[in-house]
Amino acid sequence: MPELPEVETIKRDLNKPAAGKIIAALKINPKRCFKLRGLKQAKFLNLPVLEFKKKIIGLKIASVDRRAKNLIFKLTDNRLPKNQAKFLLIHLKMTGQLIYRQADGLRIAGGHFIKNGEKNLPNKYTQLTFIFNDRSRLFFNDLRQFGWVHFLNQTELNNRLAKLGPEPLTPQFTFKIFQAILKKSPDKKIKALLLDQEKIAGLGNIYADEVCFYGRARPQRQIKSLQLQDQRKLFLGIKAILKKAIEKRGSSINSYLDAQGQPGGYAPFLKVYGRSNKKCFICRSLIKKIKLAGRGAHFCPQCQMKS
DNA sequence: TATATTGTTACACC
DNA sequence: TGGTGTAACAATAT
Numbered sequence: 378m379p380e381l382p383e384v385e386t387i388k389r390d391l392n393k394p395a396a397g398k399i400i401a402a403l404k405i406n407p408k409r410c411f412k413l414r415g416l417k418q419a420k421f422l423n424l425p426v427l428e429f430k431k432k433i434i435g436l437k438i439a440s441v442d443r444r445a446k447n448l449i450f451k452l453t454d455n456r457l458p459k460n461q462a463k464f465l466l467i468h469l470k471m472t473g474q475l476i477y478r479q480a481d482g483l484r485i486a487g488g489h490f491i492k493n494g495e496k497n498l499p500n501k502y503t504q505l506t507f508i509f510n511d512r513s514r515l516f517f518n519d520l521r522q523f524g525w526v527h528f529l530n531q532t533e534l535n536n537r538l539a540k541l542g543p544e545p546l547t548p549q550f551t552f553k554i555f556q557a558i559l560k561k562s563p564d565k566k567i568k569a570l571l572l573d574q575e576k577i578a579g580l581g582n583i584y585a586d587e588v589c590f591y592g593r594a595r596p597q598r599q600i601k602s603l604q605l606q607d608q609r610k611l612f613l614g615i616k617a618i619l620k621k622a623i624e625k626r627g628s629s630i631n632s633y634l635d636a637q638g639q640p641g642g643y644a645p646f647l648k649v650y651g652r653s654n655k656k657c658f659i660c661r662s663l664i665k666k667i668k669l670a671g672r673g674a675h676f677c678p679q680c681q682m683k684s
Numbered sequence: 685t686a687t688a689t690t691g692t693t694a695c696a697c698c
Numbered sequence: 699t700g701g702t703g704t705a706a707c708a709a710t711a712t
Contacts, residue, residue, distance in 0.1 A: 378690060446691075471690050472709085521708040523691070564701065574692080582690065671703070672690065 379469045380446060381545070381579030382622035383641065387475055388443040391515075394477050395450075398509035399437045403430050410504050421504060421519070423527040432528055436463065445541050445578035448475070449534070464534045466527045473517070473524030474502075480512035541578045545615045546623075550577075555612045559600050567603070567611070568596035569670045577615070583628055586650045586675045588614040595681045596674040597667065602684045621646065649675040 379387065405426050410419035422429050436452040439462065443449065450465035469475070476498060498516050499506055505526060507515040517526060529537065542558070543550045558576050570576050571585040580588065589596045591614030594607050603611070622628060627641030628650075648658060653666035653675055662679035 380691090468691080470692075470707095519708095520710075521690090523707060562700085566701090569701080572691090668703095671705090673688080 378471050378581060378583065379473070379627070380581035380584050381443075381619055382584070382625075382643065383627035384443050384446050384448060384469065384579075385623050386626045386641065387469075388441050388448055391441045391448075391475060391477060394479070394513065395438050395509075395515060396440055397437065398511065398513065399435065400433055400452075400507055401510045402508040403434060404499075404506040404508065405430075406499065406503055406505070409501065419504065421522065421525040423525070423529075429528055432463070433465075444538050444544070445574055446581070447538070462531065464529045464531070466529055466534060466537060467517070468525055469519070470521070470523035470525075472520040474519065476516045476518065478514050478516070480514075540575050542574060542576045543578065545577055545579060546619055550616075552609065552612050555615075556608060559603065559608060563599070563601035565600050566597050566669065567592075567594055567600060568674055570600060571615075572670060572672070579619070580615070582672050583647070583650045584618055584622065587618050587648060589674075589676060590614075590649045590681060591618060593681055595676050595678075595683055597669055598682070598684060607682075649677060651675070 405419055405422075410421070410426075411417060418425050424432070433452070436454050439451040439453045441448060441450055446468065448465075448467040448469070450467065452463045452465065454461065454463075467473075467475070478498060498514075498518075500518065502518040502520050503516050504519055504522075505517040507517075509515070517524075527537075543554060555577075559570070562570055562576070565573075568585050568589055571580045571588055572582070586596060588611060592607055592611035594603065594611065622641075622643040625642035625646065628643040628647060649664050652664045654663050656662070657664055657677040657680055660677065660679040662677055664675055665678050666673055666675050668674070
């Protein structure tokens with residue numbers, strides 16, 4: 378489940394090898410993408426396959442960026458002026474992978490773990506393969522097929538990203554801004570707000586639970602019940618937890634893999650996520666799990682205040 | 685065999 | 699209007 382730290386890790390790892398490479402060819406797995414399901418087109422693309430290929434082949438990957446949980450490949454063409462850049466907007470959703478492999482080696486970039494999937498590529502979950510001018514390849518695999526790859530121009534890209542909330546790790550995301558966001562949804566539950574990409578960008582189920590624990594507030598608490606002190610702790614939690622998770626290259630819940638094909642190192646730091654009925658590290662109470670906003674929510678009934 | 689899993693969107697309902 | 703709950707998407711582990 379790539380959330381902000383995992384997508385950021387992939388972005389950083391992909392930038393080095395992929396930036397500057399020219400896309401020489403694209404392979405789409407027809408069996409996987411439409412034949413087996415009786416579809417005429419690959420639904421993870423926003424264009425018909427032939428059109429998609431025609432637009433992209435020959436373009437250079439100028440850079441890899443991230444906004445919320447989206448990856449953005451900036452594509453340029455030496456024949457065009459710089460302001461003509463095009464973009465690939467990629468969302469890995471729950472189980473998407475981007476695996477980069479040199480023509481001669483084993484360097485890979487991560488995503489959701491697929492059993493032995495990194496060993497033989499392409500595998501049966503591979504939907505799209507980028508083949509670069511130096512014969513290195515980038516595989517887009519997706520076990521559950523929720524992820525997508527969209528080709529966009531600058532205006533379309535801007536429109537697609539317009540509704541996202543602030544990036545939590547930027548200096549622009551201040552306590553004042555956070556307070557203003559809270560003020561707009563007094564009746565919402567804390568975790569629902571943390572998960573809402575239009576409020577704050579990049580938190581998913583794992584880190585939202587962890588932020589609530591850091592803030593010593595139950596995920597189901599209403600925003601308006603938060604004291605100034607609680608607001609501060611939650612704000613600090615967002616920054617601290619995401620920062621540390623990036624340092625540790627993400628969490629390997631469901632065996633997410635990082636750029637070297639290794640598990641992310643944050644899992645041992647998780648305090649509540651995936652720990653239901655286990656002892657709280659602080660007070661030894663048993664961690665509880667409830668359903669909230671359609672998702673599992675984990676919390677310590679002793680450490681995290683009801684109101 | 686039934687259930688839980690989750691990022692995002694769509695939709696019904698209060 | 700805004701919040702909530704549920705379904706959908708999909709394939710896996712338990």
